[in-house]
Amino acid sequence: MSLAAGMTLVCTAAHAQSSVQPIDQTGANAPPSTKKTQAGSHAQGTSDSTFDDEGGEHVKVVGHTMNILNEPIGIGRMPQDVMHTPQTVNVVPKLLLEQQNVKSLDEALRNVPGITASVGEGEGGMAGDQFLIRGFQAQNDIYEDGLRDFGVYARDSFDYDRVSVIKGPSSEIFGNGTTGGAINITTKVAHLGDSYNANFSGGSGQYYRGTLDFNKQIGDGIAIRIAGMGNENNVVGRNNIFSHHWGIAPSISFGLGKKTTFTLEYFHQTDNRIPDYGVPVITRPGTKIGRPATEYGLNRNNWYGTTYDQDDSDVDMLTGRLKSEINQYITLYDDLRGGMYSRYFSASQPGCDATCTANFFNNPSAAMINRRGHLGGPEPYQQDDWSVQNVFSGVGRFRTGGIRHEMIAGVDVEHVYDRRTNYAYNFNGQNGTKADMTSMINPSAVQPGLLLGGYGQYPNNLVRVAGVGNPLHKTGDATDVGAFFSEQMWLIPEFSVKAGFRWDHWNSHYSATEGAVAAPTRLSAQQDTFNPTVSLMYTPMRDTMVYFNWAEATTPMGLYVTNSTEPLRSSTAGFKPERSRLYEFGVKQQFFNQRVGVTAAAFRLEKGNAMITDPGTSTVTSSSDQQRNQGVELSASGEILKNWTVIATYAYYNSETTYSATVANRGKQLQYVPKNSATIWSTYTIAPKKPWNLMFGGGLTWREGVWLDQANTARVPANVDFSAVISHNITQHWRLALNGYNLANRLNYSNLFSDRATPAVGRTFMGSIALSY
Secondary structure, three states: OOHHHHHHHHHHHHHHOOOOOOOOOOOOOOOOOEOOOOOOOOOOEEEEEEEOOOOOEEEEEEEOOOOHHHOEOOEOOEOOEHHHOOOOEEEEOHHHHHHOOOOEHHHHHOOOOOEEEEOOOOOOOOOOOOEEEOOEEOOOOEEEOOEEOOOOOOOEOOOEEEEEEEEOOOHHHHOOOOOOEEEEEEEOOOOOOOEEEEEEEEEOOOEEEEEEEEEEEEEOOEEEEEEEEEEEEEOOOOOOOEEEEEEEEEEEEEOOOOOEEEEEEEEEEEEEEOOOOOEEEEOOOOOOOEEEHHHHOOOOOOOOOOOOOEEEEEEEEEEEEEEEEOOOOEEEEEEEEEEEEEEEEEOOOOEOOHHHHHHHHHOHHHOEEEOOOOOOOOOOEEEEEEEEEEEEEEEEEEEEOOEEEEEEEEEEEEEEEEEEEEOEEEOEOOOOOEOOEEEOOOOOOOOOOOEEEOOOOOHHHOOOEOOOEOOOEEEEEEEEEEEEEEEEEEEEOOEEEEEEEEEEEEEEEEEEEEOOOOOOOEEEEEEEEEEEEEEEEEEEEOOEEEEEEEEEEEEOOOOOOOOOOOOOOHHHOOOOOEEEEEEEEEEEEEEOOOOEEEEEEEEEEEEEEEEEEOOOOOOEEEEEEEEEEEEEEEEEEEEEEOOEEEEEEEEEEEEEEEEOOOHHHOOOOOOOOOOEEEEEEEEEEEOOOOOOOEEEEEEEEEEOOEEOOOOOOEEEOOEEEEEEEEEEEOOOOEEEEEEEEOOOOOOOEEEEOOOEEEEOOOOEEEEEEEEEO
């Protein structure tokens, strides 16, 4: 059903029946309302307009506290808060971002169990933010305010208000993909009232960082806001790794506090960093399980790149968001974003073959690392992308007799274009040496005889790329047109049923050999997908919800145009799209007048037609593998006693390849999926309004060891990270803080690969001074 049809149904019902009444946003058991003020609640949190049965408007004020159940999702087509959303939602709230002095999306997501950072393998393997949720790729499932962020880059958190992870297939809301879930970032935008914030941090690893957040009301319902950041840092525990980046995010809003609001946002980030592909995984003679070489005494600082390695990116996004409350029954949204992404990428991919491994254990000085790895890298490339997306949606709330309704319908159109210009290395070494080799024990970034080829240096400007051919350019594009509809009906005040679907038409094109001497190979794929969802919700009391959710998602071929190395291949023609299905039962409960929220959920996630990439050749094989992940997730968050806050999570996953064309892989645990993971963060404030005030706290992030390959022959050990904070408010406006990370200086691993792992940051301290008015 299209948006027009859905809204027609709402309007017809609203005006044709005298018994029809509007309802509140959160259903039958909404919390008491609070009085709306001129400045709104943005300075302290967020506000949501609701309506009682008499048509009176109220505002539900949600402060920035640790109880994540009170946090709104922040997307027009998901109007409920976390409490009333029938699936697992983990939120990293603003208060937690501030207490931990979070500086990137990666750091924020370390507070969420079941998320693993990985880097795409294959020719031109990608860096940037590449995450898995519940063991399934989420590389195309990062959103800002409900719109896709198509870029491949390391995202800084300077303009984040909060980060939400909506777990489970969500194709009905977000479109194709989202097997494990979606990551949605709620950004800082202009609000009523004035506020001025600045922060300067410095610490280990020559870390220097400054941020600015300036908001000014300039008229009736009009405000501007500017967030900015400058950052320079090395990485403690890794040689030669650094990042220099800056960003700015201005916004202006019109109609704040009124029925119709419009916000225009611009985002820019420039980053110059060194990619880190870690250390090789090797197998000690006489054993069967491979482990990172650092587990056998290799220096954790060793980096196997060259002076040519770099990851330079420029990101520009312009977003317009319109919200209009037409009347007490209907609210319309229109969100539009255009993005441009420019990136130069070159990364060495260290590989250690059987000879290298034998030498490492028997004659370490003779062990040599192959910088080109096993996938033919690291041919550099210049990547230039642009994208546009528009989501038009409407929410209708009304009553027919004794039944309440909430309808959501809309249209989602997006297009993305990607073009890469390939370059090459000349690996002719000096005096018979190989320029792509370096010592495993004492690597050198300076390699005589290693030359970077430029445009015009090679015949016909062609570069040999393993498994692809001789391209000058690789070009891909994709267009998706989707329509979605859902309805939630309260059959009785305590029980509601929600059902919905999304239809998508996906059309993608790819040419791996643009500019080749021979006619380029051009591939394309079209797919019509239908993804339904059904939820049952029982709310016997205002602070209790029991739910069941069933949902499906589809991942067609060629979905990952900008952040996959080869979206389409001739060998995959006719492959069926990946399909996933979720069954989830959960309970959400609030205590102590909503100061504390607790959730528990049991789920079963099944994936069929899984695409398998061979780690040795980067070849996509099989369209029949079936995978399953099932388990339990628990969370608790809020203020358990006055001035004492806590946020804690735990996840148990029982994952398995239930069927594989490779018989040996059947019954194996899914790669990158920990059986157990948990996080906890707690703080206590002494005398918060006194001159001798002090806030102190800390926490633990734990992830059990995971397998790196489907055959379960390579593994990284558990991650355990202890962090802490202590802060003091000098006056009402000034605050001093000291953060410590990985205080035990444990050898953890961050980004994971099929045969490599990147040692995580070592013990780090960060001091900061903050100003707030």
